Amino acid sequence: MATYDSLFSSLGLEQWCSEGKSSGPMSMADLLNKNKGESAEPASIWELPFPSMDALNESCAAFPQSRELTKGLEQGFLAIKDSLSLVLDPLTQPLSWFLDGALYGMLNTPWWIVIPLLLAVVYVVTKSWKLMLFVGGSIVLLAFIDHYDYAMQTLAIIFVCAFLCVLLGVPIGIAMARSNSLQRMIIPVLDMLQTLPPFVYLIPLIFLFSVTESKLYGIAIILYAIVPVIRLTNLGIRLVDKDVIEAADAFGMTPRQKLYKVQIPLALPNIMAGVNQTIMMSLAMVVIASLVSAPGLGVLVLRGIRNLELGVGLVSGLGIVILAVILDRVTKASLARINVSQKQ
Amino acid sequence: MAKNIKISIRNLYKIFGPTPDVALEHVRKGMGKADLLEQQRHVLGLRDINVDVHDGEITVIMGLSGSGKSTLIRHLNRLIDPTAGEIRVDGEDIMSYTEEQLRKLRRERMSMVFQKFALLPHKTVLENAGMAKDIRGYTTSDFEADARKWLARVGLEGNEYQYPHQLSGGMQQRVGIARALVSDAPIMLMDEAFSALDPLIRSDMQDLLLELQEELKKTIVFITHDLDEALKLADHLVILKDGEVVQQGDPQEILLNPGDPYIVDFISDINRARVLRVRSVMSPPDDGDATFAGDISEKDNLESVLLKSEGDMSLNFRVVRNDQHVGTLHMKDLARALVPTAASADRNKNAA
Numbered sequence: 001m002a003t004y005d006s007l008f009s010s011l012g013l014e015q016w017c018s019e020g021k022s023s024g025p026m027s028m029a030d031l032l033n034k035n036k037g038e039s040a041e042p043a044s045i046w047e048l049p050f051p052s053m054d055a056l057n058e059s060c061a062a063f064p065q066s067r068e069l070t071k072g073l074e075q076g077f078l079a080i081k082d083s084l085s086l087v088l089d090p091l092t093q094p095l096s097w098f099l100d101g102a103l104y105g106m107l108n109t110p111w112w113i114v115i116p117l118l119l120a121v122v123y124v125v126t127k128s129w130k131l132m133l134f135v136g137g138s139i140v141l142l143a144f145i146d147h148y149d150y151a152m153q154t155l156a157i158i159f160v161c162a163f164l165c166v167l168l169g170v171p172i173g174i175a176m177a178r179s180n181s182l183q184r185m186i187i188p189v190l191d192m193l194q195t196l197p198p199f200v201y202l203i204p205l206i207f208l209f210s211v212t213e214s215k216l217y218g219i220a221i222i223l224y225a226i227v228p229v230i231r232l233t234n235l236g237i238r239l240v241d242k243d244v245i246e247a248a249d250a251f252g253m254t255p256r257q258k259l260y261k262v263q264i265p266l267a268l269p270n271i272m273a274g275v276n277q278t279i280m281m282s283l284a285m286v287v288i289a290s291l292v293s294a295p296g297l298g299v300l301v302l303r304g305i306r307n308l309e310l311g312v313g314l315v316s317g318l319g320i321v322i323l324a325v326i327l328d329r330v331t332k333a334s335l336a337r338i339n340v341s342q343k344q
Numbered sequence: 345m346a347k348n349i350k351i352s353i354r355n356l357y358k359i360f361g362p363t364p365d366v367a368l369e370h371v372r373k374g375m376g377k378a379d380l381l382e383q384q385r386h387v388l389g390l391r392d393i394n395v396d397v398h399d400g401e402i403t404v405i406m407g408l409s410g411s412g413k414s415t416l417i418r419h420l421n422r423l424i425d426p427t428a429g430e431i432r433v434d435g436e437d438i439m440s441y442t443e444e445q446l447r448k449l450r451r452e453r454m455s456m457v458f459q460k461f462a463l464l465p466h467k468t469v470l471e472n473a474g475m476a477k478d479i480r481g482y483t484t485s486d487f488e489a490d491a492r493k494w495l496a497r498v499g500l501e502g503n504e505y506q507y508p509h510q511l512s513g514g515m516q517q518r519v520g521i522a523r524a525l526v527s528d529a530p531i532m533l534m535d536e537a538f539s540a541l542d543p544l545i546r547s548d549m550q551d552l553l554l555e556l557q558e559e560l561k562k563t564i565v566f567i568t569h570d571l572d573e574a575l576k577l578a579d580h581l582v583i584l585k586d587g588e589v590v591q592q593g594d595p596q597e598i599l600l601n602p603g604d605p606y607i608v609d610f611i612s613d614i615n616r617a618r619v620l621r622v623r624s625v626m627s628p629p630d631d632g633d634a635t636f637a638g639d640i641s642e643k644d645n646l647e648s649v650l651l652k653s654e655g656d657m658s659l660n661f662r663v664v665r666n667d668q669h670v671g672t673l674h675m676k677d678l679a680r681a682l683v684p685t686a687a688s689a690d691r692n693k694n695a696a
Binding site: 243249251252253257265266 | 423448462476
């Protein structure tokens, strides 16, 4: 006898209940109960269980247990998995090529080419000798303590993923800025991507793609890091001065001219703020993604945790901090340059 | 001066709200702005506007904020579409224009100057001035000479490679005017173009506009809330109130014969001597025995005549246009014209 027997009998469902038999595997609690013998009926209203799926199942065997929900989800996912990966696999294959190519390129080009090249890029985007010296010093420090390869792997992954985030995110943001209904549809998705713990969407990705392929962590990073660039592109374009848009209309600009000559240039400070955020979030994710075989400094962090190698963990953690500071400073400095030229 | 009608607006209505057509019926039956808002939840923007804009003249549309003047000027290039009515430019009904035709109209036949300048902040002054040409597909080298010429004409020589934020408000608006001039459009729409500038600079800009107009003879539609500015610039003055035309015509005429208490209020505290001109108060030439204290032009304002007469109210002046005697100004008439409007309404009553 269970608590909600009377509910089912009053509804006249006893027949249905006794016919069906929940197919869920036996839970530990069931097993314990069985061993103890007949479960005692709750003595008072104080112990009345919430009419949850499991509680109802006790009274009516045909009623599904809650574990069948998770099992159902899993089976559903497995059922569509093959056809899903049939579509997604070739679609995302270029990502693997990009990542492998970038990693190969970064590691197989001699350091005396890569480091000056990076510094040149820093100077071009920031026009600041001081910042360039800082970046140079940091990289030399990392290289000196033999973390050069790890740091370059991490950087290569970030470059590829952040570049793809911008490539995909800016057009999505522009489309969102142009259509209110699209914005209403996309914002919940972005909210979900931003709040879902990254570990959670690593799980289905592992099912979909092979762990040996680099696109697995690539996708995880892009999904996590694309949100700010979409949001801020959308915001930036929506915030473009209405008066300037009106002037563009009054002088007869086509929608395309308006986009390229007015909206994107004027939204650029916001878009660049989004790019900065995207790069920082890629860095955060590339560490977590080492759980699914992403190379780089994250691997060392993981080793530190797994083997309790305190020193390894601390040094690689410090390396990540240095990379974060470099990336943040450089993108902020280039953002500041854009802001100066755009002052109204 | 019988000039061609460049833009004609006929029975123009604009109602803001979800179902303007339904509200339009109520407005046509005579519902007022306040009632419409209260009962129908629609805002009456413009009601039954009929205005002709003549070729080569400055038409000033004046009204306080909320009177619908900015809404009206945006109908001329269809930045806002009317609820009902007709707008003709050069005799063509622009309401029937396709998007492509409309774009051509905006690119080649109309230019616009904005209250808040609306320059592109990431472009240089030169590129901003050439914006209209750039939109039409010309390269910077094509329009550079033109843009430089007009920038110099509005007094911005040497600022070509600066960015808008490096210029003061007055200079930014000069760029705005140069931008409109470089487009070579015969019609210039100016939406409170000088309202954001401080008074001295505003006066400079008005002089600049009049000087340019003397030379270029464009068709200018100028929006303002400032009566002094309106009287200084207008060849034809349209006064709007709550979306309706209260009075329109020659500004001198409106000043001497205000047709509405609203306008009387409006003009009660302006300097009449500075605004009124001799031609508005002179009498026909009487070749009789009058002795003239001197010659004055019909375009002189009364203030300069007062100065000439040194306050002597018994004098008469001969009014000349191109050395021809076209009228006589009796100082007594001048004094009468200077009587403030509140009193002039009384005088009309006595005369009647």
